[in-house]
Amino acid sequence: MGLTILVIGSGGREHAIAQKLIQSPKVATVFCAKGNAGMKKDGIQLVDIAEDDHSGLIKFAKEHSVDWTFVGPEIPLLNGIVDDFKAAGLLAFGPVKAAAFIEGSKDFAKTIMKKYKVPTANHQTFFDFEKARAYVMKKGAPIVIKADGLAAGKGVVVAMTVEEAVEALNDMLEQNKFGSSGAKVIVEEFLSGEEFSLLAFVREQEVYPMVIAQDHKRAYENDLGPNTGGMGAYSPCPQISDELVKKAVETILKPTVQGMIAEGRAFTGILYAGLIATETGPKVIEFNARFGDPETQVVLQRLESDFAQIIDDLLRGNKPEIKWKKAGYSIGVVVAAEGYPGEYQKGHHIPSFSDLGSKHVYYAGVKEQGNQFISDGGRIYLVEASGDTLEKARQAVYSVLDNVETQGTFYRKDIGFKGIDK
Numbered sequence: 333m334g335l336t337i338l339v340i341g342s343g344g345r346e347h348a349i350a351q352k353l354i355q356s357p358k359v360a361t362v363f364c365a366k367g368n369a370g371m372k373k374d375g376i377q378l379v380d381i382a383e384d385d386h387s388g389l390i391k392f393a394k395e396h397s398v399d400w401t402f403v404g405p406e407i408p409l410l411n412g413i414v415d416d417f418k419a420a421g422l423l424a425f426g427p428v429k430a431a432a433f434i435e436g437s438k439d440f441a442k443t444i445m446k447k448y449k450v451p452t453a454n455h456q457t458f459f460d461f462e463k464a465r466a467y468v469m470k471k472g473a474p475i476v477i478k479a480d481g482l483a484a485g486k487g488v489v490v491a492m493t494v495e496e497a498v499e500a501l502n503d504m505l506e507q508n509k510f511g512s513s514g515a516k517v518i519v520e521e522f523l524s525g526e527e528f529s530l531l532a533f534v535r536e537q538e539v540y541p542m543v544i545a546q547d548h549k550r551a552y553e554n555d556l557g558p559n560t561g562g563m564g565a566y567s568p569c570p571q572i573s574d575e576l577v578k579k580a581v582e583t584i585l586k587p588t589v590q591g592m593i594a595e596g597r598a599f600t601g602i603l604y605a606g607l608i609a610t611e612t613g614p615k616v617i618e619f620n621a622r623f624g625d626p627e628t629q630v631v632l633q634r635l636e637s638d639f640a641q642i643i644d645d646l647l648r649g650n651k652p653e654i655k656w657k658k659a660g661y662s663i664g665v666v667v668a669a670e671g672y673p674g675e676y677q678k679g680h681h682i683p684s685f686s687d688l689g690s691k692h693v694y695y696a697g698v699k700e701q702g703n704q705f706i707s708d709g710g711r712i713y714l715v716e717a718s719g720d721t722l723e724k725a726r727q728a729v730y731s732v733l734d735n736v737e738t739q740g741t742f743y744r745k746d747i748g749f750k751g752i753d754k
């Protein structure tokens with residue numbers, strides 16, 4: 333009998349995870365709580381239980397003989413969902429609360445990096461506005477101001493002037509614009525270089541790196557406009573050398589997981605390192621305790637081995653076999669509602685996407701209306717295509733997007749450009 337799996341989360345990342353799981357010959361059923369209507373196209377079964385209802389999810393998992401649960405987003409991880417599943421005698425993949433803290437507190441992440449000599453930007457932590465302001469005046473701009481806690485991607489200000497930096501400090505420490513997340517602030521050295529995301533399957537001291545990806549955080553072409561949750565991604569990135577990635581694994585991922593063990597916070601799950609390739613080597617911008625969105629939608633395309641088998645092996649103490657495709661590229665482009673990441677309207681028509689061939693559509697903010705889908709969020713869906721070259725993948729993804737009705741929505745037309753230009 334095949335495995336029964338529960339995925340927690342409801343975005344495009346969870347759609348890609350659930351779809352990869354359901355493709356496995358070892359898997360019989362994939363439930364997703366709460367999921368989104370678009371997932372049903374792939375045979376994923378939606379479960380109407382909120383991600384913060386741990387006891388409801390545990391009850392469901394027991395009643396439906398779920399073999400294991402995969403937790404997508406950071407909030408349930410930081411709320412200790414994996415601890416609660418374990419206490420109920422259930423297998424769940426993701427870090428325990430104490431380990432997820434590497435994402436939950438930027439100050440904690442910086443402390444770990446400093447203590448275990450993981451390369452990152454120099455920083456100081458402040459609770460007091462006047463002290464932080466004096467430090468910024470002394471250091472000058474550009475300089476980076478970060479709220480300590482989760483702030484839905486909005487708690488980071490890359491200040492090009494001292495005035496901007498002081499305004500950000502004022503917003504966080506004096507005006508409490510980010511609530512308790514901004515009551516503690518990290519002031520960090522500005523790093524320049526190309527950014528990339530290095531994710532790994534981690535089981536305590538074991539680190540199994542994935543192929544790298546590059547996100548596009550700004551809303552508009554040429555990296556202009558406000559920061560978003562990510563407007564598109566591609567994998568791998570030809571302009572980042574294998575040597576640099578190996579260095580990042582050795583100098584960043586491995587010492588970090590060792591440090592977490594030494595702190596009594598052993599990490600098992602997906603560790604996401606947001607890195608910058610500086611002139612003096614790779615340095616950390618942030619750690620996340622989960623898969624990235626939209627990186628997952630492209631990185632999982634590059635996986636040759638059976639994803640369900642990998643997670644099953646990691647959960648049961650077996651050695652996983654993890655092989656990545658040697659050739660080819662994947663690109664994913666997010667379609668968002670006009671106005672996102674600010675105010676936007678819902679209810680936009682979503683194309684039906686027939687004849688996708690080997691391409692994929694991963695849904696996020698969608699709901700059903702009659703027998704159609706309409707938008708129900710800012711990030712609506714992502715179209716993914718693969719190709720032998722990055723240019724071919726790019727042509728394939730835009731051949732879909734340029735031919736569908738996208739009224740009331742927008743997407744970036746330059747996803748992958750940094751890799752293609754090289």
Ligand code: AMP
Nearest residue numbers: 453476485488490520521522523617618
């Ligand atoms: P984060 O939310 O931590 O991913 O930060 C958002 C964006 O701010 C990153 O994708 C970077 O582009 C930028 N950023 C964060 N920290 C730094 C830094 N120390 N130097 C330069 N840019 C940074």
Ligand code: GLY
Nearest residue numbers: 547562624625626
């Ligand atoms: N793509 C950025 C993130 O998932 O945090």
